[in-house]
Amino acid sequence: MDWKRFGFxxxxxxVLLGTVVMIGQVKQAPLLIITSMLATTIAVATPLxxxxxxxxxxxxxxxxxxxxxxxxxxAAFFGxxxxxxxxxxxxxxxxxxxxxxxxxxxxxGGLMALLHAALSITFKVDQIIGGTVIxxxxxxxxxxxxxxxxxxxxxxxGGTVPSSPGVLPTIHVPITELFGGICGGAASCLENVxxxxxxxxxxxxxxxxxxxxFFSHYVLFNTRWGLRSRAVGEHPKAADTVGINxxxxxxxxxxIGGLFAGLAGAYFTIESVPSFEPLLTxxxxxxxxxxxxxGNWTPIGAWAAALVFGASQALLxxxxxxxxxxxxxxAFLQESYIVGLTPYLLTMFILTGVIGKTTPPAAxxxxxxx
Amino acid sequence: xxxxxxxxxxxxxxxxxxxxxALVPFLAILTAVIIGGVIILVVGGNPFAAYMGLLQxxxxxxxxxxxxxxxxxxxxxxxxxxxxxxKGGLFNIGAEGQLAVGAVVSSLIGYALPGWLGFDLPxxxxxxxxxxxxxxxxxxxxxxxxxLKAYTGxxxxxxxxxxxYIALNTTSYLLNGVMxxxxxxxxxxxxxxxxxSARFPVIFEGLRIHWGFVLALLTAVFIWWLLNKTTLxxxxxxxxxxxxxxxxxxxxxxxxxxxxxxLSGMLAGLAGAIEVTGLNYRHELGFSIGYGFDAIAIALxxxxxxxxxxxxxxxxxxxxxGATRMQFITQLPVDLISVxxxxxxxFVAADAIVRYIYRIKSxxxxxxxxxxxxx
Numbered sequence: 127m128d129w130k131r132f133g134f135x136x137x138x139x140x141v142l143l144g145t146v147v148m149i150g151q152v153k154q155a156p157l158l159i160i161t162s163m164l165a166t167t168i169a170v171a172t173p174l175x176x177x178x179x180x181x182x183x184x185x186x187x188x189x190x191x192x193x194x195x196x197x198x199x200x201a202a203f204f205g206x207x208x209x210x211x212x213x214x215x216x217x218x219x220x221x222x223x224x225x226x227x228x229x230x231x232x233x234x235g236g237l238m239a240l241l242h243a244a245l246s247i248t249f250k251v252d253q254i255i256g257g258t259v260i261x262x263x264x265x266x267x268x269x270x271x272x273x274x275x276x277x278x279x280x281x282x283x284g285g286t287v288p289s290s291p292g293v294l295p296t297i298h299v300p301i302t303e304l305f306g307g308i309c310g311g312a313a314s315c316l317e318n319v320x321x322x323x324x325x326x327x328x329x330x331x332x333x334x335x336x337x338x339x340f341f342s343h344y345v346l347f348n349t350r351w352g353l354r355s356r357a358v359g360e361h362p363k364a365a366d367t368v369g370i371n372x373x374x375x376x377x378x379x380x381x382i383g384g385l386f387a388g389l390a391g392a393y394f395t396i397e398s399v400p401s402f403e404p405l406l407t408x409x410x411x412x413x414x415x416x417x418x419x420x421g422n423w424t425p426i427g428a429w430a431a432a433l434v435f436g437a438s439q440a441l442l443x444x445x446x447x448x449x450x451x452x453x454x455x456x457a458f459l460q461e462s463y464i465v466g467l468t469p470y471l472l473t474m475f476i477l478t479g480v481i482g483k484t485t486p487p488a489a490x491x492x493x494x495x496x
Numbered sequence: 497x498x499x500x501x502x503x504x505x506x507x508x509x510x511x512x513x514x515x516x517x518a519l520v521p522f523l524a525i526l527t528a529v530i531i532g533g534v535i536i537l538v539v540g541g542n543p544f545a546a547y548m549g550l551l552q553x554x555x556x557x558x559x560x561x562x563x564x565x566x567x568x569x570x571x572x573x574x575x576x577x578x579x580x581x582x583k584g585g586l587f588n589i590g591a592e593g594q595l596a597v598g599a600v601v602s603s604l605i606g607y608a609l610p611g612w613l614g615f616d617l618p619x620x621x622x623x624x625x626x627x628x629x630x631x632x633x634x635x636x637x638x639x640x641x642x643x644l645k646a647y648t649g650x651x652x653x654x655x656x657x658x659x660x661y662i663a664l665n666t667t668s669y670l671l672n673g674v675m676x677x678x679x680x681x682x683x684x685x686x687x688x689x690x691x692x693s694a695r696f697p698v699i700f701e702g703l704r705i706h707w708g709f710v711l712a713l714l715t716a717v718f719i720w721w722l723l724n725k726t727t728l729x730x731x732x733x734x735x736x737x738x739x740x741x742x743x744x745x746x747x748x749x750x751x752x753x754x755x756x757x758x759l760s761g762m763l764a765g766l767a768g769a770i771e772v773t774g775l776n777y778r779h780e781l782g783f784s785i786g787y788g789f790d791a792i793a794i795a796l797x798x799x800x801x802x803x804x805x806x807x808x809x810x811x812x813x814x815x816x817x818g819a820t821r822m823q824f825i826t827q828l829p830v831d832l833i834s835v836x837x838x839x840x841x842x843f844v845a846a847d848a849i850v851r852y853i854y855r856i857k858s859x860x861x862x863x864x865x866x867x868x869x870x871x
Binding site: 192245249250251252254255256258259261262263265266267269270272273274275277278408409412415416461463464466467470471473474477478479480 | 539587589644648649650651653654655657658659660661662665666668669672789792793796827828829831832834835836837838839841842845846848849
């Protein structure tokens with residue numbers, strides 16, 4: 127990551143936030159808008175961050191993974207489904223169901239990744255095609271099971287989707303309690319502190335994602351495991367010569383990547399909203415890949431890029447909130463279909479490499495032949 | 497080990513090469529059908545009844561045949577689009593979006609052009625114009641990605657997917673706005689019906705099969721000719737096999753990449769244009785969901801050969817068409833077909849698995865698409 131790249135990321139985020147502040151200020155104080163935008167940005171960037179981390183682990187070890195989208199989708203479905211089954215069939219208490227839901231989502235991600243690993247490492251299928259197989263398989267399986275299990279013949283739920291055990295709760299970070307004292311009782315000051323507090327009050331997966339960013343960075347660049355993983359992605363032959371098991375390292379990293387993608391899937395149906403609909407991932411697995419590329423295959427860089435996409439999604443959400451105060455010359459901002467183009471156009475722009483070239487791992491996408 | 501049989505007559509050679517090429521796809525389909533049967537058993541259905549329903553629905557009578565051909569028409573175009581790009585070493589996941597923008601332009605020309613001109617057009621002018629402009633729009637949409645690939649190295653896989661979402665958003669915007677059917681009873685996002693003069697006639701009275709189907713078959717022949725008998729086709733295949741060697745041999749690689757995407761997009765655009773002019777007579781939001789991804793499976797199953805694409809299109813069309821009857825008989829959801837198709841794709845793509853199960857020796861031929869990311 128270089129400063130040009132971080133500068134671009136900062137600039138885009140400022141522009142996106144600025145747009146909302148400019149339009150929304152007649153309705154709300156700028157600080158409130160900025161903090162709520164930031165809170166939304168961090169929350170909606172969660173699956174992108176985790177997806178990008180998934181990509182980083184796979185590709186650093188030399189396996190291209192465009193199946194992240196499918197892994198997320200399958201994980202979102204099976205996590206949600208297992209939560210419902212635990213809740214309605216086994217009558218477990220909701221917190222247990224939610225916890226198990228996350229567990230099964232992560233597990234699903236890992237299993238899908240195992241399939242991708244088998245295809246690309248053992249069977250040496252072209253990795254782009256292997257990833258596409260994962261994506262199509264996920265769409266088919268989730269679509270079929272979603273309909274069959276809830277509406278099909280002999281469905282235990284009698285043709286309706288039952289209520290889910292709910293979503294993960296927001297964790298309160300006690301900033302107001304700790305720093306509220308500096309206001310000395312002034313109500314407006316306390317309000318501002320509370321607004322800032324809301325940026326930090328996130329749900330568990332969002333918080334875990336940020337911790338995982340730094341943890342992954344440490345693991346990849348400061349541990350023996352990380353060095354070995356990168357070695358098999360850069361020069362597998364050399365790694366093999368010094369006694370590193372290339373196949374094992376690649377399998378392990380792809381499956382770890384799958385676990386991340388599974389957690390990203392859990393975000394959709396267990397943290398964000400307690401429901402599933404076919405194709406709900408909506409391209410975010412692919413946007414994650416763009417974030418990974420723009421972050422130059424580093425966890426922190428990928429996270430920064432994911433925040434840009436998060437901010438552009440936050441823009442879309444906020445434009446709906448401030449719909450009624452959009453000035454006529456900015457009328458196009460009312461159209462959610464047009465504002466919704468932002469992340470896709472950004473992705474394409476970033477991939478042109480105008481903001482500086484990135485270098486993938488040297489053996490990325492190349493099956494290892496002894 | 498038995499010695500390989502050699503056939504000397506040209507017809508025998510042709511048959512032998514076809515049966516060799518078709519062996520792995522056939523076994524892949526067989527394996528997928530068996531696993532699909534197990535899945536049906538697991539969810540409590542009867543696999544034999546399901547597959548019988550599928551066959552009846554697809555080929556049970558003249559109407560079923562006609563409907564299968566109707567389904568196969570866009571599959572052939574979109575499958576050829578993906579196959580052509582494969583030949584050029586490019587992975588066009590964007591057939592979905594190219595098809596949608598093609599359909600939007602076709603329907604616009606189909607319903608609005610006479611009004612803009614102020615007089616009615618004869619079918620001989622209006623219909624070709626409608627089809628060609630839709631086709632060109634698809635080509636334009638894909639060539640953006642081709643140009644990005646050629647000049648910046650931006651990977652076509654991510655860019656075509658992004659273009660899919662851009663197409664979806666733009667189409668939703670247009671179909672909910674300026675292009676929406678304004679008739680008072682309409683509540684869904686769709687265009688008005690296109691003029692009679694922009695419609696493909698049906699082949700047989702009373703059946704929906706239309707001349708667009710014949711056009712699809714002719715296009716497959718044309719693409720085979722283009723790829724195998726022209727300089728452009730040779731250049732496309734050379735760039736696909738080895739861009740460095742192609743450059744060394746004097747092929748303009750950048751131009752070829754853009755042309756390949758343009759042609760591929762034009763085929764996908766045709767799929768959309770033909771659906772509008774031959775079948776639906778309008779564009780409706782969400783009608784094309786999944787064509788783009790099915791097209792990938794079709795191209796892989798057909799080994800990117802035009803004849804293979806036509807056959808694979810028929811298989812997928814038969815499954816889609818028969819699925820309704822299967823659902824009627826067994827109450828299994830239509831989505832089961834998507835699982836079957838994904839399994840077929842899995843075994844076709846990972847032919848190593850099929851070769852392993854059935855102990856078939858590898859020919860060592862392999863597509864390479866993973867060639868690094870842009871940026």
